[in-house]
Amino acid sequence: MLRAIVKPHEALSRLRQNLLDPLVKKNVTISDIATQANVSKSTVSRVLNDTTPVHEDKRKAVLAAMKKMNFEPNVFARGLASGQSYTIGVVTQNFGSPIYDAISQGVVTGLADTTYSPIFADGQWQPDIGEAVVQTLIGRKVDGLIVIGSSLESSVLDRLKKTIPTVLVGWEVEGWEKQCLFIDNEQAARNATQHLIELGHTQIAHITGIATHQDSMRRLWGYRRALTAAGIEIDEDLIFEGRFDGNSGVLGVESFLMRGKRFTALFASNDATAFGARLALYRRGIRVPEDVSIVGFDNQSEAAFTTPPLTTVRQPAQEMGIAAAEVLLNLLHKKEFTVPKLETELVIRESTRLRGNP
Template identity: 65%
Template sequence: MNKKSVTITDIAKRANVSKSTVSRVINNSTPVNPEKRDAVLAAMKELHFEPNIFARGLASGQSRTIGVMTQNIGSPFYDAISQGILTSLATTDYSPIFADGRWRAETGIAAAETLLGRMVDGLIVVGSRLPEDELDELKDRVPTLIVGREIDGWENLCLFLDNERAGYEATKLLIGLGHKQIVHISGIEDHQDAIRRKAGYRRALEEAGLPVDPELICDGEFDGDSGVNAIENLLNKGIKFTAVFAANDMTALGARLALYRRGIRVPEDVSIVGFDDQAESAFFTPPLTTVKQPANEMGVAAAVAMIKLIADEEYKLPNLESKVVVRESTMARD
């Protein structure tokens, strides 16, 4: 029998049960006698029957899908969060649908509308630069969680890390190694993570009694070009420094390349600290000291919480923390 033509009636006949029993088994709505359930499942297998998820959604009022709008597919950090979501949902009867919001707010709005058009039961927003009023609207339309961003008034709906503390710890490590002239290559100017990491850098310097030199703070875009351009500009101006704290690992890699081209050794002449601990960081030359974010764990926790939020059950988002992973790109200053 062609599996596309198999109906509940066919399964009921094969299993010798009523159509309502077949429906209850397929939708897992109410308890069914174990023998009858086994008979229905056996009939479904014999007839190669695959339940129509969309049809089940119409019947139950749920699509059994969760929309995931990520800020940038291809970003190691956001992709690791998405992997955590995938891993967590794999053990449930929910499936994720992904959309890429990129950096611009208008793109994020279009991505969100695409997901809502698929009748998702919930929405996980990873990062995103959507304005807060737009996010408030989404929350009014569908259960929504934010990962990697803090928003006032979204208590227990935001899962984020303390980026200010992380920036502070990264800079403090360099200060503890004896560095006093520390460059910071920041991320996107108005990005919450970039702002807070820079604030942590400044706090560590001020706490140590070191000046915050504007010439050592370079604007960046969370990419390799930012690292290359920042180091080139500093060297061309003759500005002295012994360490670099980059806003992310890609920026750190760009900085490393620029130093290599000038014959400046890492870490003998200049130490470098990155941020994110992307998979390749341990294989940089030399291996990169960086701030590790529990991105996968964030994705897992968000998926678990979303299922409970959809079911209107109690949940609590965990307090996850970053940590500095020390490798060979940093060393003590004589």
């Protein structure tokens, strides 16, 4: 016994819609499916979300109808009713920086084939912009947040923690152990410096990143620790405060040279800085690696093609992004999980070699 369950007003509204705009492909709604499959809206919704058991026959009928009519649930209706948006907000420290872009790309990969989509926002290196941007994302009802780089102040973080599931990538924050992905910058920097020491260098310069930036501080710290551990006295004049960009590399080297500081090796806080440093040396006719060895950090794609190819620390950026997506997904589904340990790797290329005669 078939029944045609059509509410008077629903039929009317659909009719009117079609009359007014006959060219528009009418949107298939859950009600259409219900009619087609001869069940109620409720049942269709149940099949859709798998919340309550539905008799196999009906389930099949519903699925068939959905397929046949090419049904796609309306995200707004769904969001309004359920409160979920299936959207993840991603705040990046800076759009266009190789390392943050790579992490972002990882997030995209990690979210592919899930029901969630990322929506990106750029913190532009400024915590207050970051805060505003988070606000916008929350206004857009994102289900979760991934914050790349130390783009927020701790007060904002505290608030976030009780507001919305959040994962931090690329920086370590106390109290966030379960939802925080980062590499051991200090150890990595130590390894990098150690590599130079093992090659016989003792006069090793360092150009830092943005001084207040966590990565920068830890890399500087690792550099110091390596030197100290090797019994090499730290010369503060061989440390230059940079800003993570090519220009800092140029300025740093210029500064050392103008002050007559001697050094046979240089550890740069990131690859961009290393590129700049390499250029400054080139300008002075100082050879790499014959006269000065250089180590960078990040292993951005260009590092393999500089002259000479740059020895650098590889960050598993892509993997971090993927892992961040996974952790957040687990958080959202309240599943148990452990935060993966992320390892860096020193990629030895041709910008470093045994120290020659001083």
